Amino acid sequence: MPAFAAVSAFIGVHLRTLAVGLLFFAVPAHAADPKKVIRVAWSSAETSIDPQAESDEASGSIAHAIFDPMLAYDFLARPSKLIGNTAALPEVSDEGATYTLRIRPGILFAPHAVFNGKPRELTAQDYVFSIKRLLDPKLRSKWLFLVDGKIKGATAAMEAAKKSGKFDFDAPIEGLQALDRYTIRIKLTQPDYSFPYVLAMPATSALAREVAEKYGDDIGFHPVGTGPYQITAWTRGSRVVLEANPNYREEIFSGDPGPDAVSRAIHARLQGKKLPIAGRIEINVVDEAQPRWLAFLNGETEYVRPIPEEFANLAVPGGKLAPNLAKKGYQVMPDEIAYITYTTFNTQEQIEGRPNSLGGFTPEKVALRRAIVHGWRIDEQISILDKKQSTRGYSMIHPAVSGHDPAFVSPTLEYNPAKAKALLDMFGYVDRDGDGYRENPDGSPLTFDHASEPNLRERQRNELWKKSMDDIGIRVTFNTVERLPQLRKQAQFGRLQSFSYGWIADFPDGENFLQLLWGGSIGQTNYARFDHPEYNALYERIKRMPDGPERNALMTRMVKLVNVYVPWMVETYKARSILVAPWVTGYKKHPFSHEPWKYLDIDLERLAKR
Template sequence: MRLPIRVGSSRHAFGAVLAWILIGAVHGALAADPAKIIRIAFPVAESTFDPLDQRDIYSAAITEAVFDAMLQYDYLARPPKLIPNTLEGMPQINTEGTEYTFRLRRGIYFNDDPAFNGARRELTAQDYAYSLRRHFDPRWRSPWLFQFEKKIVGADDAMERAKKTGKFDYDAPIEGIEVVDRYTLRIRLTQPDFTFIYVLATPPSAAMAREVVERYGDDIAAHPVGTGPFRLAEWKRASKIVLEASPGFRSLRFDAVPGDDAESQAIYARNRGKLLPLIGRIEYAVIEESQPRWLAFVNGELDVLERVPNEYINLAVPNGSLAPNLAKRGISAHRGHEPSLFFTVFNMQDPVVGGYTAEKIALRRAISFGYDRDAEIAVIRKREAVPAEQPIGPGVAGFDPAFRNPMNGYDPARAKALLDLFGYIDRDGDGYRERPEGSPLSIEYASTPTLLDRQYDELWKRSMDAIGIRFTFRKATWPDLLKAGQLGKLQMRTIGWLANIPDADNFLQLLYGPNAGQSNDSRFSLEAYDRIYRQAKRLPDSPERNRLFHELSRLAVAYAPWKLGIYRIETHLAQPWVAGYKPHPTMRSVLRYVDVDLEKQRAVAR
């Protein structure tokens, strides 16, 4: 698939530049150059533009660009470092770690919208208070409630009242969410939580205007109105998303702190002090299949290719180094481990694969031993992955590189022995096993209809046939699978989790019982796990907390609610005219910091 390349007349170009200058004059700062455009592709369709409801990294990329959380990460600092976003400075935290005070910068405005009746709408502390309250409103069924539930004093009581009355009272006071004055917000926690500050840098913590949400109601997901560097300019569902630089965006300059590496130093030297965003427009195309996405980049129709498809990794970076033909064109490559984990979820409430008895645990372990992960890494992923040993992704606080999983690896003989031992045997001679009580053993695996997922389906089918387990497949789009998984309607599926907080807690909460229906898609619920997890939550990053994390990992391995998969090695490519691009471990969108060298772009085009 080729992406359209627009060529405008000189009259239209002059008009655009004139409008750009006038907008900058009105709002006191020159808007980003509209001629600077970044074209990029998503491999799956967006699911929502509501920060409260986004559950995938692609929708999060849009919401991060349009909305503002109070905190964000320094673009260049590694490991990730929190910095103020809409705040005057970092929040004040009491010595007990239970009270946070935030002071907002003045003069930050929402993008224009009919909900504001023609007036400029300033960001206030009340907007963050309202946005936090939305997570406790049962109407919205927030998938991120787990980040706030039972943590903010009085908020859960407000949620319970709303469940009884049928309506959440946004005007009733909540002790733990105090608007001190127009620009000051105070949050009080029920107990110390040393990762809570990171939550306030994630998209679900971004500010939304109450009047916008009330105007659009259930259609709010299609009306993103934020204070961020970009605004929605055009949208064709599951096809195209266009963002343009917000004309009223605050005066914010590039001041990222560079690391010791040459790349960060060069980016800092080039962009230091420049107004953000550096580009005027982002064009996202939804291209689900790998081949047209790869060809669009090679043909210069995409400016950035995030996560090079596995099928083309050897063309892009053979033996881990940028291909000579791409290097000759000036294309840059960015490679490394993300703080991510891929795993196969077993629905623990399912009557076939779920449960905590010995035979159910044995079935899940047998499936894990029977799946040929080595073939996945070698053939499908082209060795751009390594086996995952624990339910924590690399590169975050609490990750233990020495942890070894005794239930890991490909061992079909062991899988067959487990199945035989616990009564999963072939009683009728058709080549497939029955359950211990004699009923047919058949497992349904959910995946998307893409060519890539068909490869995984074939590998799963071949692996399970080899140990006598009948496998069938349920096909649906990615957004539909997200919803079905959250509702507990899938038996098995493989997903990836990319940390939005640089801490092991962000992974281990995926198995915390009370998070079922939110982030805990396996619906795993084990009293011992939940108790240890709560103990760890009360501790700062420390050897004692790491010891508890080790215990949680051992329990997850023992009960096998997941079949641990891989840690992915990611490769991103950028065209020679893209300046300052550097993927970030936890930020979903870095394009506000990226520039386009128009002279170089024109020279390449010639």
């Protein structure tokens, strides 16, 4: 899905017309039905529902149901197509360096005591305030990379905040202005043809300043937005209940019918309906796969996304829906996300004042990381851990986004324990005391710790790590075991040596993956703390370029640098499936959006007969 092709359709004269897509009409329509409930079980918990702060999938999905970005994706259109949401599609000038958007009048925030019982209308200034929040050093936003260095005057505002200790939200920023109540203009430091994608992400959604100021650092636990749902019950890390926002605008579905029969059937059922349809969403956090799977089979949840790898062979043997499930009317569909998995290696030379056995860029350290990669039993990961719900990945850029080179295959990622042993021998990692494990070239013990979550799958992964590393004589420990939000925080601060993770593309451009190893993302999403001058310079160049062969060539060069210095071991591209209950209609996962809750409908009669 080339990014420039997706964006070019709305650059120029055609942008000056209103978007076709989700239209808002002041016509009578049925309200969301409180009897229609979407129940889901998630494997990991939310952290906080602050769209500018958190980047995990759970928090993002909930935030996207509560808060509104200015733009959105047409639900069924493939390739992905941007449409207006709270604003019409932007007017573009200065060859892609200036974006002007007009907010639709009459959009209201959900009711909240801070508004003193009065309707609170969404304005352009709310988006100015919310985007400024990304720049506030105090927030330590994981989404800063989306705007870092891009908006005129923003870097100076950030530097002033670092010096004073407080971000001045009232100080004007040249590139971020509300021209009037409903018009926002964003001026970039240079052309960026992918920037409209940023305006479709929850990270640029609107918060009301008075709510943010009331709750301060605790704002993530008091979300108030203009989206289709609001939180009505919340046991942190365990259960979240959303109900339809009573102030939500009249949103009547209309859009592209999509390229396939399933999409066209969904389109026909949704045509002309008011969104959202279901009045309630119930989310429960269930760490282990078996109870999540059993809850679905028992009719306690409406869908399971994805099908747990442990049960994939039961649900979709040979890639086809099991006959017993098909007979009952269950539906299987691909989980349309651009999702890569990788293991990250901390490349800094010390961790909290202690030497890091994996860190540094001297030849022996690079050789050690390469040997670890050569020793990893990737085929067993795919067959045993993933249950063949993934394919081998060589590039950190997923095939579904621009910049992916399908011809690139890296010898660095080859499973080859003999090559691993030869590398280790060559650079002085040998077993001096005969205990079966190698020492460092200086004779000190060689070991590294692989951090993991406390669940069955990660315990199985750890067993595979031990077997893989024992084969080549490297001692690996598993002392750091915490839930994923805590692991991410530790990785942000550079406290982990290695851990296995993944990234789901936020928009259809390879830049979204490449920023994960950009030096400017250290302390945010660059868990490897990789800070390579050439890589950084190339990243700065591609941010300024439109999609095309020249930009793609630079992206491939960056991928090669990653394979040379090995801050990551790229593992797989996920190829997972979703199972949907017979009484649910409208489910289709968009590649670059979160859960499609507002489109889902429940057949109450069929549900009663389950």
